[in-house]
Each structure stands twice: as C-alpha cells, then as structure tokens.
Amino acid sequence: MAPVFLFDCPLKLKMIMTDNPIENILIIDDEPAICKNCVKILSDPECKVDYALNGYDALKMMEEKRFGVVITDLKMSRLGGMEVLGRIKERYTETIVIVMTGYASVSSAVEVMKMGAFDYLPKPFTPHELRAIVRQALVRRNILIQNKQLLLEKKDNKPIAHQLVGTSPKIKKVISMVQKVAPTDATVMIYGESGTGKELIARAVHANSNRKNKVFFAVDCGNLSGNLLESELFGYTKGAFTGAHKDKDGIFKLAHQGTVFLDEISNTNKEVQGKLLRFLETMEFLPVGSTQIQKVDVRLIFATNRNLEEMIAEGTFREDFYYRIFVYPLNLPTLNERKIDILPIAYFFLKQYSRNIGKQINGFSSEAANRLTEFSWPGNVRQLKNVIERAVILCDKDQITIKELPLLGDASEIEEMIENVPQTNEELKLIKKEIREKAVRMVEKKFLLNALTLNDWNVTRAAKKTGLQRTNFQGLMKKYGISRPAKNSKPDT
Numbered sequence: 062m063a064p065v066f067l068f069d070c071p072l073k074l075k076m077i078m079t080d081n082p083i084e085n086i087l088i089i090d091d092e093p094a095i096c097k098n099c100v101k102i103l104s105d106p107e108c109k110v111d112y113a114l115n116g117y118d119a120l121k122m123m124e125e126k127r128f129g130v131v132i133t134d135l136k137m138s139r140l141g142g143m144e145v146l147g148r149i150k151e152r153y154t155e156t157i158v159i160v161m162t163g164y165a166s167v168s169s170a171v172e173v174m175k176m177g178a179f180d181y182l183p184k185p186f187t188p189h190e191l192r193a194i195v196r197q198a199l200v201r202r203n204i205l206i207q208n209k210q211l212l213l214e215k216k217d218n219k220p221i222a223h224q225l226v227g228t229s230p231k232i233k234k235v236i237s238m239v240q241k242v243a244p245t246d247a248t249v250m251i252y253g254e255s256g257t258g259k260e261l262i263a264r265a266v267h268a269n270s271n272r273k274n275k276v277f278f279a280v281d282c283g284n285l286s287g288n289l290l291e292s293e294l295f296g297y298t299k300g301a302f303t304g305a306h307k308d309k310d311g312i313f314k315l316a317h318q319g320t321v322f323l324d325e326i327s328n329t330n331k332e333v334q335g336k337l338l339r340f341l342e343t344m345e346f347l348p349v350g351s352t353q354i355q356k357v358d359v360r361l362i363f364a365t366n367r368n369l370e371e372m373i374a375e376g377t378f379r380e381d382f383y384y385r386i387f388v389y390p391l392n393l394p395t396l397n398e399r400k401i402d403i404l405p406i407a408y409f410f411l412k413q414y415s416r417n418i419g420k421q422i423n424g425f426s427s428e429a430a431n432r433l434t435e436f437s438w439p440g441n442v443r444q445l446k447n448v449i450e451r452a453v454i455l456c457d458k459d460q461i462t463i464k465e466l467p468l469l470g471d472a473s474e475i476e477e478m479i480e481n482v483p484q485t486n487e488e489l490k491l492i493k494k495e496i497r498e499k500a501v502r503m504v505e506k507k508f509l510l511n512a513l514t515l516n517d518w519n520v521t522r523a524a525k526k527t528g529l530q531r532t533n534f535q536g537l538m539k540k541y542g543i544s545r546p547a548k549n550s551k552p553d554t
Contacts, residue, residue, distance in 0.1 A: 116140025135162035227402030253393030256441030275319035
C-alpha cells in the first residue's frame with residue numbers, strides 16, 4: 062500500500078481563541094501505522110493526540126475524555142466513519158469531526174458534509190494538508206465555544222464610551238496603556254485605521270482622568286478648512302472676518318480644565334500646526350482678530366490614520382509639531398488583527414440595539430458566528446457596529462442567523478444576486494459581470510490562504526510553490542488585507 066503521507070517536523074497549533082492550554086485530538090483508523098504517523102505530525106506542546114483502531118474504542122475514549130477534534134477514517138471494519146460521525150454529532154456538539162478516506166468520491170464527500178462533518182480529507186495527504194485542516198477545525202470549535210459562552214452570559218455591559226470590549230493581547234496592551242496615561246496630563250497620539258475606535262480610546266482616556274467631570278470636545282479636523290478650524294478652536298472677535306457679527310468663544314476656551322480630541326490631525330495645514338504647537342507649549346492663544354492673549358488649561362489628544370513621518374518627508378507635516386505631539390503614542394489594532402474580540406464586540410452591540418429597539422434577541426447562530434469571525438472587516442469596529450444594527454432590525458426571532466447577515470463576504474452577495482432574477486438584458490449583463498468579479502475575488506483569496514497555510518505562512522515559499530513572483534503574491538495579499546500572523550497566533554483562515 063502506498064504511504065498516506067511523509068513525516069516531517071511538527072507545527073505549532075496553539076489557538077488564541079481559547080483559554081484551554083491543551084487541545085485534545087483523536088485519530089480513528091484501523092491501520093496502526095496511519096494513526097501513529099498522524100500522532101507524530103500533530104503532536105505539539107499545546108496539543109495532545111490519541112488514537113483508536115475502531116469506532117467502538119473511540120467512543121469509549123470520548124466518554125472519559127473531551128476531544129476538540131476527531132479525525133476518523135470513513136471505511137473501518139468495526140463501526141465505520143459515518144456511524145462515528147453521527148454519534149459524535151448527537152452526543153458531543155462542540156467536537157469537530159474531519160473524515161478521511163482512501164475511497165474519495167463526490168457523493169461520499171457530499172454525504173459526510175450533510176451529516177455535519179467539518180471537512181473531508183482524501184488519502185493520500187501531506188503533513189501540511191493535515192495540519193492546515195486541523196488548524197481550521199480548532200478555530201471553528203473555539204468559535205462555537207466562545208459563542209456558547211456569550212449566549213449564556215447575562216450581565217449587562219457598561220456604556221461603550223467607558224469600556225473597551227475585548228480580551229485579545231493587542232487590545233489588552235491598549236487598555237493597559239490607557240490606564241497608565243489617563244491620570245496624567247500627557248499629550249496622547251492615537252494611530253489607527255478608520256473605524257478602529259480612535260474617539261472611543263480618547264473618551265476612555267478622558268473618562269479615567271482627573272478631568273472626567275469636565276467637558277470633552279471631539280473635533281474632526283478633516284471636515285474643517287484651515288481658517289475655519291482656527292476660528293473654531295481659538296474663537297474670534299466681532300468684525301474679524303466677513304460674517305463675524307459678534308464675539309465667539311473657541312473650543313479651547315469652552316473646554317477649560319477639560320479634554321479636546323483632535324481627530325485626523327494630518328488634515329491640518331502647516332499654519333494651523335504652527336499655532337497648535339505654540340498653544341501646546343504655553344496653553345496661550347489669540348482669538349482670530351484679537352490682540353488680547355487668553356490662557357486656558359486643556360488636555361489635548363490627537364489621532365490620525367496616516368503615517369506622519371511619511372508626511373514630514375513629503376513636506377506636508379511640520380517636524381517640530383510631530384515631535385511635540387508624539388509624547389505617548391497608542392497604536393490601535395485592526396479588527397482583523399484581533400479576531401478573538403469580534404464575537405464579544407458583536408454581542409455588545411447586539412444587546413445595545415436589542416434593548417434600544419425593544420427586541421429580545423439572545424445571540425447568534427453558530428453559522429452566523431462563523432460568518433462574523435471569518436469576515437475580514439475592512440471597516441473595522443464601525444462596520445461591525447453597523448452590520449449588527451442592521452441585523453437586529455431584520456431579525457424576527459431570538460437569534461440572528463446568516464439570513465440577517467447578507468452583506469458579509471462575496472459568497473453571500475453572490476447568493477443574494479442569484480436570487481434576484483433580472484428583468485432586462487442590461488440587468489442580466491450587469492449581474493453576470495458582478496458575479497464573475499466576486500467569484501474571482503473568492504477564488505483568489507482562497508488561493509492565497511491555501512498557499513500560505515500549506516507553506517507555514519512563509520510568503521517567499523508560498524509564492525514559489527504557486528509560480529507567482531513574490532511581489533505579485535504580496536500585492537494580492539495587500540489587496541485582500543491578508544497579513545502574516547503574529548508569532549504564536551492563529552492566521553486568518
């Protein structure tokens with residue numbers, strides 16, 4: 062008999078979405094050599110792998126020990142894979158089952174998937190293929206467990222402005238840094254993509270500071286031109302410019318002893334940057350059109366989604382101003398970089414909008430939870446918030462299902478377009494074009510993730526194996542927001 066696979070060194074399988082330090086995996090096959098090789102390939106400090114030579118022994122083992130993933134052969138002399146799959150799905154709903162067989166066929170694959178198998182692994186397979194499918198299975202199981210825990214959680218959440226939701230290492234680091242800087246009067250510089258919650262962090266700093274009982278002003282510098290921004294911040298006197306019919310106090314004066322958050326500071330011109338620099342140094346300013354200096358006590362928090370050092374090199378941002386505001390930088394991770402936080406944040410918004418609308422929605426179905434965690438979220442937390450609000454409005458039952466999440470991913474969009482029958486030839490042409498484009502995106506993304514997974518997320522090796530130039534491969538990764546996972550974390554598969 063031909064070998065099922067070649068043995069090579071084990072690969073880390075540690076999951077970041079569970080508190081359980083050890084993952085238990087069970088191999089079921091009536092050929093001892095296959096079982097032993099699977100054990101060697103999957104064994105890891107964070108994974109304990111056992112095996113059984115038939116379905117009966119495997120089920121007895123499962124009565125005594127909890128297994129997160131079961132990999133069973135389809136054809137066995139004593140209790141085959143179909144029977145094992147059925148009994149596991151009936152008794153152990155959180156266990157993920159992978160079926161492997163040397164008698165692969167489309168019909169058998171469809172049958173085991175319909176019965177609830179996570180995936181189907183034809184023999185022979187490589188160690189990379191086995192590890193990749195087990196990684197994905199463990200992630201799916203951890204999503205199920207997390208969703209179940211959140212479904213059972215009854216406690217109310219605190220107001221969003223005062224709480225940062227999440228337990229991922231990256232958001233914990235941000236929370237720790239907020240706790241350290243909040244009691245001080247240090248200037249804070251927040252970096253983060255659009256929708257990552259920069260204003261939320263600024264409000265958290267203010268809410269935990271000695272100024273928490275004073276005013277908090279949030280100003281979007283991107284919506285105001287240089288002169289208008291200057292007059293809004295510093296105020297102006299009557300007759301200072303056309304339309305200035307009376308004196309007006311600026312935000313800095315109104316925010317005395319409070320906090321002012323200047324979002325998208327990269328959109329200010331150099332003249333405004335110079336005046337803000339002087340204000341930071343002295344806490345003194347001149348209202349537009351006035352000769353009388355005013356002094357206030359204000360804490361400033363800045364934010365941007367752009368690289369200010371690149372702007373300095375381009376000559377569009379003052380270097381001296383940059384060094385003055387770069388006192389305490391906070392870098393916010395994207396939602397895709399902290400997938401463990403997606404479901405807790407989704408439940409937070411679910412409870413918030415359910416309460417506001419007056420609905421009793423308890424949580425998400427397992428399919429909906431999977432879709433939420435698998436989506437890449439280019440719009441970050443803001444996009445997730447809007448999706449949950451829409452889902453709550455659409456939902457008529459006690460759980461949100463994938464039917465209420467039709468806009469997440471190309472696959473669901475394709476399904477939705479197929480259901481909408483075109484009425485004219487022009488509509489038909491348009492829909493066919495959109496379906497082709499979305500299908501190509503789906504295939505390209507899966508192609509990239511598969512290549513990266515099979516090559517241990519080594520970009521150079523993955524590009525070489527697929528026959529692409531490394532730069533082209535990286536270009537596709539950037540296009541779909543796929544990045545190399547941090548050490549000891551789970552890549553987005």
